[in-house]
Amino acid sequence: MALHRFDIASLSATPWKNGGGVTREIVCSPPGAGMEGFDWRVSIATIDKAGPFSAFADVDRVIMLLEGAGVHLRSRDGRIDHRLDVPHAPFAFGGDVALDCELLGGASTDFNVMTRRGRLRAEVRVLREGGDIAPAGHGLLLALRGQWRLNDIDCEPGTGFWWDGEVHGWQAASRDVDAALIAVQIESTTTGSGE
Numbered sequence: 001m002a003l004h005r006f007d008i009a010s011l012s013a014t015p016w017k018n019g020g021g022v023t024r025e026i027v028c029s030p031p032g033a034g035m036e037g038f039d040w041r042v043s044i045a046t047i048d049k050a051g052p053f054s055a056f057a058d059v060d061r062v063i064m065l066l067e068g069a070g071v072h073l074r075s076r077d078g079r080i081d082h083r084l085d086v087p088h089a090p091f092a093f094g095g096d097v098a099l100d101c102e103l104l105g106g107a108s109t110d111f112n113v114m115t116r117r118g119r120l121r122a123e124v125r126v127l128r129e130g131g132d133i134a135p136a137g138h139g140l141l142l143a144l145r146g147q148w149r150l151n152d153i154d155c156e157p158g159t160g161f162w163w164d165g166e167v168h169g170w171q172a173a174s175r176d177v178d179a180a181l182i183a184v185q186i187e188s189t190t191t192g193s194g195e
Contacts, residue, residue: 003153003161008044008142020049020101023112027140027162040122040186041114042140042162047071048107052100059095062113062124064088064182066144069105076100084110088144088180090124111142113184121189127172127181135169136185138162146179148172155181 004027011024026042033039035056044066053073063084065071070085075097084091085104093099095114115122120138127133133141141150142160150170153161160182172181 002166003163005161006159008158011044013046016045016054020051021045021047021107026142027164029138029164038114039116040120040138041112042184043112044109045112046107046109047101047103050100050102052098055098056095056114058117059114060092060117060121061095062090062092062122064090064111064124064126066109066111068108069103070108071110072102072104073099074102084108088126088182090126092124111182113186115186119189120186123185123187125183127183128179130171130173133170133172133183134185135167136187137167138164138186139168140182140184141170141172142182144180144182146174146176146181148174148179148181 006026011026013022013024015022023043023045026044028038028041030039065084065087070083073080073082073084080093080097080099082091083104113122113124140160140162143155143157145157148155150172
């Protein structure tokens with residue numbers, strides 16, 4: 001299985017179109033698909049200004065605060081009114097909903113997962129200690145805090161890897177008291193009926 005290693009510190013930052021922050025893309029699949037054609041995408045964003053979130057038709061999103069005071073997300077239709085102010089607590093919502101973002105303090109950094117609705121779905125969780133991570137055809141593991149042993153791979157904080165198209169499960173272990181690991185498992189939602 002091809003594993004793609006990454007280090008957050010070495011990811012290039014791209015400014016948002018509205019100037020409200022920057023995004024560091026970890027993976028966009030298929031490669032070269034861009035923002036309109038991806039099946040799944042994972043990134044880290046720094047938000048330093050209030051303003052609208054970009055809408056993505058037919059995309060499901062999971063967002064999670066990594067650092068900072070967080071943001072208050074509100075949809076214009078009133079369906080979403082969520083304070084993203086608890087670190088490492090995933091929040092799922094439809095990417096096609098128009099959202100406004102208000103800073104709760106200074107700049108904040110969040111982790112974002114997007115999947116194309118009708119093709120894939122994502123489960124995002126944070127592990128605090130060792131355990132099994134169920135097999136998935138696509139996914140990503142990111143060590144947030146502590147040293148992690150993932151099968152036979154060592155991961156330092158701020159590093160991880162992703163895989164795409166080959167099912168694999170993981171044994172995660174850490175002896176650090178304050179350890180935290182993001183586990184993203186992405187599965188197909190298609191039935192395989194030939195549609």
